[in-house]
Amino acid sequence: MARKTTRAIQAAKKGKAAKAKPKKAQRKADAKALHGGTPQWKPSEIDEAFRRFEAAKPEPKGELIHINPFTLLVAVVLSAQATDAGVNKATPTLFALADTPEKMVKLGEPKVRDLVKTIGLYRNKAKNVVALSEKLIAEHGGEVPNSREALEALPGVGRKTANVVLNMAFGQPTMAVDTHVFRIGNRTGLAPGKDPLAVELKLIEVIPERYMMHAHHWLILHGRYTCLARRPLCEGCIIADLCKWPGKIALEAAKAGSNPSARA
Numbered sequence: 347m348a349r350k351t352t353r354a355i356q357a358a359k360k361g362k363a364a365k366a367k368p369k370k371a372q373r374k375a376d377a378k379a380l381h382g383g384t385p386q387w388k389p390s391e392i393d394e395a396f397r398r399f400e401a402a403k404p405e406p407k408g409e410l411i412h413i414n415p416f417t418l419l420v421a422v423v424l425s426a427q428a429t430d431a432g433v434n435k436a437t438p439t440l441f442a443l444a445d446t447p448e449k450m451v452k453l454g455e456p457k458v459r460d461l462v463k464t465i466g467l468y469r470n471k472a473k474n475v476v477a478l479s480e481k482l483i484a485e486h487g488g489e490v491p492n493s494r495e496a497l498e499a500l501p502g503v504g505r506k507t508a509n510v511v512l513n514m515a516f517g518q519p520t521m522a523v524d525t526h527v528f529r530i531g532n533r534t535g536l537a538p539g540k541d542p543l544a545v546e547l548k549l550i551e552v553i554p555e556r557y558m559m560h561a562h563h564w565l566i567l568h569g570r571y572t573c574l575a576r577r578p579l580c581e582g583c584i585i586a587d588l589c590k591w592p593g594k595i596a597l598e599a600a601k602a603g604s605n606p607s608a609r610a
């Protein structure tokens with residue numbers, strides 16, 4: 347197994363893991379994948395994929411700048427339908443002024459709005475950030491709660507945000523399914539599902555426990571930098587020979603020793 351892992355990572359480093367088919371074939375493959383048309387990976391394939399993610403990046407980290415659980419929560423709320431890079435441009439100034447719910451409430455909605463105005467949907471997000479700060483003070487002694495129920499009761503906080511906070515701030519093995527994770531789950535066959543919740547539950551069911559803590563970051567980073575929505579970089583993909591997306595062709599360098607059934 348170790349040889350197979352190393353070989354796959356080396357093939358990806360050389361840009362010889364796989365090749366994406368022409369655009370039309372990719373679109374057709376994605377349409378099929380998003381309707382549950384990709385076969386589900388076997389447990390041995392899932393184990394091998396995460397062994398590779400771990401070998402390539404043993405300690406994956408989230409990219410949102412934060413100082414403490416409260417600023418993490420605020421950063422995740424601000425990141426809805428926005429990029430982490432965009433959020434990170436605005437938050438250092440915001441967090442320098444307000445890194446606790448008390449300071450955020452004191453700063454006030456107009457000032458918060460002004461500081462986050464480069465982020466999409468900033469008006470509503472600024473309102474939610476101040477409102478959730480008020481609620482944290484009123485109901486949780488100014489602390490970020492570590493339960494899903496309490497987090498999802500905060501303004502602007504949904505299941506995905508709660509999952510990120512539970513995972514990153516409290517070390518719980520949750521799975522936040524954003525657009526990247528949803529795409530990878532369906533495209534590859536790791537966790538096919540018709541909506542984010544179905545993919546989340548499938549990922550929790552199939553990912554071996556020992557990989558759960560970092561699985562969320564490995565998948566997000568894979569979607570952000572390799573398995574891109576419009577132009578997947580299959581040539582540099584460390585799981586290309588395992589991936590069952592019909593929009594790519596496995597190359598010889600990665601095929602050697604791989605599971606024949608996984609070849610496109």
Ligand code: SF4
Nearest residue numbers: 573578580583586589
């Ligand atoms: S997981 Fe890898 S091989 Fe599969 S579509 Fe994404 S980039 Fe291509």
